[in-house]
Amino acid sequence: LEADILDWAKQYNLPQQQLEWYQKSLQANTLGGKCNRGMSVPDSVSLLLDKPLSEEEYFQAAALGWMVELLQAFFLVSDDMMDGSITRRGKPCWYRQEGVGMIAINDAFMLEAGIYTLLRKHFKTHPSYVELMELFHEVTLQTELGQLCDLLTAPDDVVNLDNFSLEKYTFIVIYKTAYYSFYLPVALALHMLNIATPENLKQSEDILIAMGEYFQVQDDYLDNFGNPEHIGKIGTDIMDNKCSWLVNQALKLATPEQRKILEAHYGRKDKAHEAEVKKLYDELKLEQLYQQYEEKRVGEIRTMIAAIDESNGLKKSIFEAFLSKIYKRSK
C-alpha cells in the first residue's frame, strides 16, 4: 500500500529527491506503532461477517485500516510540533529528525492526502465511496476541533486552572480521540460491508464514543497511578499542565486550601511540585474514585451493548471485543 501512494506520486514526475523524502516520511510516521486503530478495521469486519476474511476482504479492510493509520500519523506529526514533544515511539519526533524541522507541517498534509489517494484507488467503485470520503472529512474536522479545544484550554506556557472543567474535558476527549480511534474504524467496517444504515451508525457511535471516553479517563488514571513498567513510560501529565481527568476531579473536590495547593504546584516542570500534586491526589482518594467510575461506566457500556439491535447486521461482539481489550488494562 505504501507502493500505491508512491506510485501515484510518481505519476506527477515528482523529482527523485522528493519521492524519497515522501517515502521516508510515510515509513517513519506510519510504522512502529501498535496499529491498534488500523487493525480494528479488519477485526471488526471479521466479527461482522462472523468468519475469517477472504484474501480480498482482508485487503479491502486492511486498506481502510491503513487510512486510519495515515490519519493518525497526520495528527501525531502535527500534535508533536504543537506540543513541542521530544520523542514518539522511542525515536525523536519527526520534526526533530535531521533536516526535517518545519517541513514536517507539509509532510503532515501529505500523510493526510495519502488517505484520499488510497480511497480513490481502491474504493472509487464502492457504493459507499462518497460516504467514505465524507466520513474521513467529518472525523478529521472533529479531531481538529478537539485539538483546538485542548490547545486553548491547556497551553504549554500559561497555567490557569480556571480554564479547566469536566465539560471541556469531555469535549476534548470525545472529539480529539474517541471519534477517530473508536468510532471511525467501526464506521468504516460498516460502510465496507454496505450495512452502514443510520441506525447501525448511530448505535455504534453512542457506544464507541462512551468507550473512547472511558479509555482516555483510564489513560489519565494510569499516567499517575499505573505501573510505569507496564505502561512503558513515566507519566508527565501533572508537569505538562494536562487537562486530565484527575486534575478535573481534584478541582471539583478540592477545598479552597486544597485548590491553592493545585494552583501552586500544577503544571510546573519540577519533580518536587509534582510530588505535592500527587500527594493531594492521594488525599482526595482519586484512585478509589476512579475504581468507582470504572465500574459504573463499564456497567453502562455493557447495558448499551446488551441493548443493541442486531437485526440490520450490527454485532454485539464488535463492542465486546473493544471493551475486553481495554477493561482493567494496565498498559
Place this chain on the structure above:
Amino acid sequence: LEADILDWAKQYNLPQQQLEWYQKSLQANTLGGKCNRGMSVPDSVSLLLDKPLSEEEYFQAAALGWMVELLQAFFLVSDDMMDGSITRRGKPCWYRQEGVGMIAINDAFMLEAGIYTLLRKHFKTHPSYVELMELFHEVTLQTELGQLCDLLTAPDDVVNLDNFSLEKYTFIVIYKTAYYSFYLPVALALHMLNIATPENLKQSEDILIAMGEYFQVQDDYLDNFGNPEHIGKIGTDIMDNKCSWLVNQALKLATPEQRKILEAHYGRKDKAHEAEVKKLYDELKLEQLYQQYEEKRVGEIRTMIAAIDESNGLKKSIFEAFLSKIYKRSK
C-alpha cells in the same frame, strides 16, 4: 458563507471560546487579500454562460470561489510558518499574532476542513459532487508536492546553488502555484455547469498551467526589475535564497567566474551581497532575456487559445480574460 462554516461548527457543541477562535482565524486568513483566485470562479462561469449570472448562479460560483480562498488560506498560513515569514497582507502572519503560535498548524487544518464543509452543504446534490471533492483532493496534493520540492530545493539556511535547475523550477511553479491558482477555478466553473468533459478539462489544464508558469516567471522578474511602488513591496528573492527564474537563467548563462559571484553573494541577508547579484543580472542582460521569453511564451499561449475546440461549451474568452489580466502587468 462564513456563517455556514460556523453554523456547522456549532452543531458539535463547540465551546464558545473555540467557536470565537475559529471565527477569528477564518476572518484573519481569508479576508484582506485580493481574492483574485476566488473571484475567477464567478468570472469564468459568467464567461462560459456568456451572460451575467442569476442570483443563484452567482451564489454557487461564489461558494466555490470561497473554497479556493480557503485552500489558499490553508497554504499561506502554513507556508508562512515554514518560511518563518514576518508579515502577510500588511499584517503580522497569523502564527505571529498574539496567542497563536503553533496553534496555527491546527488552524490551517481547519481552514482546509472548511472547504469540505461548504462543499457538502451546497453541492451534495450536484451531479459533480464526487468530482468536486476529488478535484480539491488532487489539487491540494499537487500543491503540497510543489511545496515539498520548494522546501527541499531552497532551504532557508543552506545556500547550495547546485540544487537549483530549470526543471525543478518548472516543477515547483506548476505544482505549487499554477494548479490551484489557475487551473482549479476554471475546472470548478466547468464542473458547476456540468460541462467538465475530459476534453474541456484537458484543454483548460494545458493552457492554464502554461499561463500559471508565465505568471510566476513574471513574478520573479518583477521581484528584481519591477517598480516597488507599483508592486507594493520590495523584492527579497535574492536575499531569501529563492529558486527564482532569474537565478536559474543566470546559472545557465554564467561563465565559471560569474558563477563564483553567484556562489559568493546569493542568499545572503545583506544589501551589499544583493547588489553584486543584481549587477550580475544586469551584465547577463536578464531583463532583455525576460522580454524575449515573455513575447515567445505569450505567443504560444495565444496559439493554444486560438486552437481551442469550443464545441463542448468551453470558451476562449475565459483564457483571454486571464491572459489580459497578467500580460505586461507591472504589479
